Amino acid sequence: MKKLILTLALAVGALNFLRAEDMIIPISKDTEILGQMKPIPVALTGFTGEAAEVLKFDLYVQGYSFVSPDAAQYLINGTDTGSVVGSVTDKFARKVVLSRSYNGASLRRQAHAFADDIVQATTTLKPIGAGKIAFKSQRAAGSGEIYVADFDGFGAQSVTSDNAIVAKPAWVPGRMALYYTSYARDNPDIFFHSLSTGQRRVVAGYSGLNTSASVSPDGSKVAMILSKSGSPNVWVSDADGKNLKKLTSGLEDSSPCWSPDGKWICFATKKAERRRLAKIPAGGGEVQYLNTTGAANPTEPDWSPDGKWIAFTRQAGDFDICVMPADGSLPPTVLVAGQNPSWSPNSRTLVFNHGGNGHQTLSVLDVFTKQYKDCRRATGSNSQPAWAR
Numbered sequence: 429m430k431k432l433i434l435t436l437a438l439a440v441g442a443l444n445f446l447r448a449e450d451m452i453i454p455i456s457k458d459t460e461i462l463g464q465m466k467p468i469p470v471a472l473t474g475f476t477g478e479a480a481e482v483l484k485f486d487l488y489v490q491g492y493s494f495v496s497p498d499a500a501q502y503l504i505n506g507t508d509t510g511s512v513v514g515s516v517t518d519k520f521a522r523k524v525v526l527s528r529s530y531n532g533a534s535l536r537r538q539a540h541a542f543a544d545d546i547v548q549a550t551t552t553l554k555p556i557g558a559g560k561i562a563f564k565s566q567r568a569a570g571s572g573e574i575y576v577a578d579f580d581g582f583g584a585q586s587v588t589s590d591n592a593i594v595a596k597p598a599w600v601p602g603r604m605a606l607y608y609t610s611y612a613r614d615n616p617d618i619f620f621h622s623l624s625t626g627q628r629r630v631v632a633g634y635s636g637l638n639t640s641a642s643v644s645p646d647g648s649k650v651a652m653i654l655s656k657s658g659s660p661n662v663w664v665s666d667a668d669g670k671n672l673k674k675l676t677s678g679l680e681d682s683s684p685c686w687s688p689d690g691k692w693i694c695f696a697t698k699k700a701e702r703r704r705l706a707k708i709p710a711g712g713g714e715v716q717y718l719n720t721t722g723a724a725n726p727t728e729p730d731w732s733p734d735g736k737w738i739a740f741t742r743q744a745g746d747f748d749i750c751v752m753p754a755d756g757s758l759p760p761t762v763l764v765a766g767q768n769p770s771w772s773p774n775s776r777t778l779v780f781n782h783g784g785n786g787h788q789t790l791s792v793l794d795v796f797t798k799q800y801k802d803c804r805r806a807t808g809s810n811s812q813p814a815w816a817r
Contacts, residue, residue, distance in 0.1 A: 467492055469501050471504065478535055482540055485580050490556065502517065502546075543557050595639060599815075635656065644686050662681050705738070730769055739769040749762075766793075770814050
């Protein structure tokens with residue numbers, strides 16, 4: 429645990445930047461069509477090895493494509509000898525929109541920072557290069573443990589060592605802390621775990637099922653699935669598990685998530701023997717069902733941080749990642765095969781898992797272009813990812 433704490437502290441250490449010139453070029457809102465946006469063509473020259481790998485991964489999963497200089501809109505050039513130095517030229521505007529040097533961190537961290545600056549200089553997106561994910565990782569013949577890594581799977585470190593079934597990690601917004609389910613006490617209990625101090629405590633340890641914790645945007649409340657009254661239903665408590673309140677009474681409720689304003693909880697349930705997505709006021713009230721026509725058996729919803737979208741898994745033989753407007757104005761769009769989607773802070777990129785034959789791989793997806801890359805740095809069978817916000 430000391431190693432984990434030290435590494436996480438170093439990962440968020442300061443980078444020293446030398447800024448030359450920035451310019452924001454917004455993407456038209458008219459191009460926000462799920463899975464149909466054309467990627468931004470860029471040419472990358474001068475970078476090698478790890479720096480080139482990071483830049484290609486980060487930019488590809490945020491909607492860029494790599495082409496020849498003649499076909500590019502932006503020319504990205506630089507070096508990675510000792511440290512990262514880079515510039516971006518807008519061919520159409522005939523000007524340099526970014527020029528910067530990086531130091532004070534590893535070469536990999538510098539490359540992530542340069543990719544972030546490229547995104548900020550050429551779009552209106554929030555950068556994701558410093559992002560963290562938590563996930564379940566299972567080795568052969570093992571029960572699995574909870575891990576934390578960079579969003580591309582690099583530097584994975586174990587959080588738990590329970591040697592027991594674990595599931596469903598969920599971040600506390602703005603903190604290095606998680607909730608997750610573990611069978612460490614021979615029952616599926618929900619634990620709170622501070623990654624900064626190593627402190628761990630049981631939040632929900634009732635007889636029966638305690639799982640799928642989801643933390644409110646302000647960190648003060650936790651939604652979860654408990655079967656303490658019979659069927660698995662959505663309950664809400666304070667962050668420490670106190671002041672518990674039952675919200676739903678369905679037969680098979682699962683996978684709660686919060687709207688970014690904290691007013692609603694979306695979850696999966698059954699109505700008339702059909703799997704449905706629904707939402708309910710966070711303080712309790714009437715259940716409202718969402719229209720997911722064309723996406724059978726929806727489950728595992730996740731509400732985007734900007735409030736616009738709900739990603740979820742559909743099961744129609746295989747598992748698929750779907751996204752729909754949160755207001756129900758359009759039917760769901762099926763994007764790629766996979767399950768357990770989790771939004772990044774930019775409300776455009778998802779992490780999810782896919783695979784078969786007992787082996788799952790983490791992958792990062794750009795929702796608007798359908799471009800995705802596997803997180804090859806994360807070894808083992810990895811699933812149930814959650815992106816820190």
